[in-house]
Amino acid sequence: MRVSVIRPSWEVVIRRVVVAAVAALALALAVGGGAQAWVAAERRGALAQREVAELRVDDALAAARDDLGARAASSAAWDAAGAAALQADARAALGSAVARARGTLEASAGTLGDDAPRTALAAQLDVAQSEGPTASPAVIRRLTAAVTGAEQAVHAAVADEEARAAAAQEAAREAAQAATTPAARAGASTSGGASAATDRCATTYGGPAFYTSAPTDGGDGSNGRLPGSALSAVSWARDSRGTPFYLRSDAAAALERLNAAFRAALGHDLALDLTYRDYDTQVAMRAALGSVAAVPGTSSHGTGLALDVPELPCDYGWDSAARAWLVANGPAYGWVSPAWARQGGSNPEYWHYEYRG
Template sequence: MTAASLALGTAAGGWAWTADRRADARAERAAAEERVAAVVDAADTDRAAAAAAQAALTAVGTSAVLTGPRAALDGALAQARATLAESAERVADDAVRQALAATLEAAEAEAPAASAVRLRALAADVAAAEHGVREAVAARDAAEAEAGRAAAAAAAATAPRRPSTSAPAPSADRSCATTYSGPAFYTSPPTEGGDGSNGRLPASALTAVSWARDSRGTPFYLRHDAAAALERLNAAFRAALGHDLALDLTYRDYDTQVAMRAALGSVAATPGTSSHGTGLAVDVPELPCEYGWDSAARAWLVEHGPSYGWVSPAWARQDGSNPEYWHYEYRG
């Protein structure tokens, strides 16, 4: 009995020890699994962080690559919109303007998702369409100028001969003498190598009127459309008053603007801002009886000039800020 009991007791103790070891093993395994899971979680976190960082770097790189092409397209779009607005009713065939409008619309729709290469291609397409409109405007302006010269020549060929058709004979009345007392200035020829800015207009931007030159033999140049309009105005002026419109100054280059400012002070425009520097202004002679405030010529010009796009600006009127009865500007 005692021996059996002892044996049983020994077996029970061995079983308890084994159970404890198993529990400890399970606990160690669970702890190890937790450590492994923590390591995996950390690795996953690192991978997510790395992926996010890579995505940010990619976005920054993509943005940098697109900056230049987007800026080029934005510039082309802005120029095209301005040309489209300014060219209304100034082309012989409006199809070229419609093509530009369609190109603009397509480029604006595609731009947000376009690649750098595609952005540059869109900018080139817009620039080409815009150039086509500008060429169409220039072609119509040149055609109108040529038509004006032809009309003036035809009118001159059929008009009765007079001792002078350029202006009425000056009056002997001293009150009719010129109101200008400053140094002599002359109209300017086109600016050689001009960049198109105020006072630097090249020959390609200007047209000479057909009926007059200044005292040194220099033609009176104006922007193409302004010259064409003045040709038409002069034909009507001559029919109404019996002589051509006399001219004193038209295009004024930058150097002449500087010289006039130095000689005349604030009466002359700040160099680089004169309307003469754009080829859109004329001065008739400063002769009060022929072209002054109460003259028949001025009355006709003020009344009929706007029909041809030529006006006496508010500042140059008799009650304006700088009265100049001799100055007129082309407003189209």
């Protein structure tokens, strides 16, 4: 028998193709629609995010505006507080500069041959004291700088003085060393023997002898008439007649301190020849010595503020170690070699020293 194969008719085939095509189209449409919906959703999401971001920006701007406003509002108060702090700082700096300078002024008392830098500093301190309390910060800063500058000038002057003293001490040490070397002693003996050396070292004063004075009984305190209550005797020496060496009490106390340092440096006490000189002795000296002696009633010895060491050139003369020490170190104790008594001065006297406090 013939197997009958049932073949689909063309109609069926076409229908199937159409159905498949329609299904494919539907699927394509469905997929396309889904994609569109997804894109739309994405876009909505992005918009929402942008809105959120914009809101955040708005918030940040508002906060920044608030901050600026707050700063502007507080700036006036801030300025006022700053100015007060500035003034307080300037005053504090001036206060410590003044305190420091006062210390320098006190510590340097009596150390300078020329007191001009200390006088200038004292004047600056007066100005700072009178103007400082009411001055503006800028003026206070200028006052501080002026005080500090004047103080530094005093420090520099003290350093100069110390350098000079050190140089003088060194020169004195060298001179003392040279004088004791065998060569120097041999030179002295070959140039005329012991008598020549003795002559060179002897005093050149050939006039009548004068002695230091005791306090004046009932003295009125004027030159040459000082009572015992104004004077003190030094502890380590008396003159050849046994009279103590009197000086005004503050000058005597300072000389005690000077002598201790002198003894430590040179190995012996400071020798004295004359200290206080009463009026009658001044009259006698003027009569004997003429214009070399002071007009009676004007001698610095009459105030108890002067001393003479022995007129022995080798012991206390111009080139002696003792004089070098006294000139360098005496001022620290208030005792000076006055300008008029120095070499080149109006009346050179290497033996004469005065107390200047």
